[in-house]
Amino acid sequence: MDEKSPPAGRYLDTLIYRLIDERRATGGETGDVLSMLVGAQTEDGSPLSSRQIHDEALTLLLAGHETTALALSWTWYLLAQHPDVDATMQAEIQTVLGGRLPTAADLPQLPYTRMVFAEALRLYPPAWLMTRRAREAVVIGDYCFPAGTFFLLSPYLTHRDPRFFPHPEAFVPTRWAAPPEAAPPRFAYFPFGGGPRQCLGEGFAWMEGLLVLTTVAQTWRMRLVPGHPVEPRALVTLRPKAGIHVQLARR
Numbered sequence: 650m651d652e653k654s655p656p657a658g659r660y661l662d663t664l665i666y667r668l669i670d671e672r673r674a675t676g677g678e679t680g681d682v683l684s685m686l687v688g689a690q691t692e693d694g695s696p697l698s699s700r701q702i703h704d705e706a707l708t709l710l711l712a713g714h715e716t717t718a719l720a721l722s723w724t725w726y727l728l729a730q731h732p733d734v735d736a737t738m739q740a741e742i743q744t745v746l747g748g749r750l751p752t753a754a755d756l757p758q759l760p761y762t763r764m765v766f767a768e769a770l771r772l773y774p775p776a777w778l779m780t781r782r783a784r785e786a787v788v789i790g791d792y793c794f795p796a797g798t799f800f801l802l803s804p805y806l807t808h809r810d811p812r813f814f815p816h817p818e819a820f821v822p823t824r825w826a827a828p829p830e831a832a833p834p835r836f837a838y839f840p841f842g843g844g845p846r847q848c849l850g851e852g853f854a855w856m857e858g859l860l861v862l863t864t865v866a867q868t869w870r871m872r873l874v875p876g877h878p879v880e881p882r883a884l885v886t887l888r889p890k891a892g893i894h895v896q897l898a899r900r
């Protein structure tokens with residue numbers, strides 16, 4: 650972005666360049682991504698330019714922010730409609746955490762909560778469509794595609810295919826408890842894409858998503874505001890068309 654960018658873009662630029670300058674000035678190695686970028690070297694051993702650090706930081710911010718927020722929004726939407734699932738998840742969270750805040754080390758002890766998030770990503774994958782172009786001619790099944798063919802791949806559609814997911818429209822977190830031999834094939838479920846352009850932040854997204862989910866869920870229950878329509882709107886990401894309106898109730 651530059652001086653011709655819209656105000657929001659310029660605001661983000663200013664913010665990120667300021668953070669880079671501050672980090673350089675203090676020289677502090679805080680162990681976070683920005684420190685790593687400031688300390689990183691290119692292949693010829695020179696440090697990254699401010700522009701390069703800015704571009705990397707902005708990509709991480711934009712790729713990671715809305716996707717994770719949407720995944721959580723759809724998770725709350727589904728939990729609000731399925732009090733039985735909410736109760737089971739709540740029991741797990743209480744048993745493991747007993748009211749204290751979660752840390753990343755607790756996450757392996759919260760398998761049901763993880764299944765809830767996985768199932769929400771199945772029904773409402775925030776990145777609902779991705780694209781690929783064939784570098785060379787390729788045969789897929791009975792079809793032959795010339796080099797340059799443009800492919801559209803939709804996790805939203807594939808995740809709702811009954812060949813891979815029985816009762817695909819149903820929100821059933823325990824389907825993810827199936828033994829490996831009964832699990833769907835690798836590319837029946839791809840909310841984080843795959844191949845060389847696989848989501849760079851997948852591990853982070855699981856950690857962040859589950860930490861936020863458990864933190865909020867142990868104190869609050871969400872009830873949908875009656876009469877407010879919730880419909881997915883397929884833009885670059887899969888957003889709720891008119892938002893998801895909820896009432897908070899303390900547990």
Ligand code: HEM
Pocket residue numbers: 708709710712713714716717720774775776779780839840841842843845846847848849850851853854858
């Ligand atoms: C639930 C949350 C997230 C979902 C559903 C998601 C989904 C995806 C998908 C499907 C792609 C591949 C797009 C394609 O193949 O065209 C992607 C790429 C990417 N994601 Fe995520 N993502 C999430 C969270 C994050 C987070 C938290 C970060 C960073 C901290 C992140 C960083 C990236 C980056 C940098 C790429 C581009 C990778 C590349 O092209 O080499 N994502 N993401």
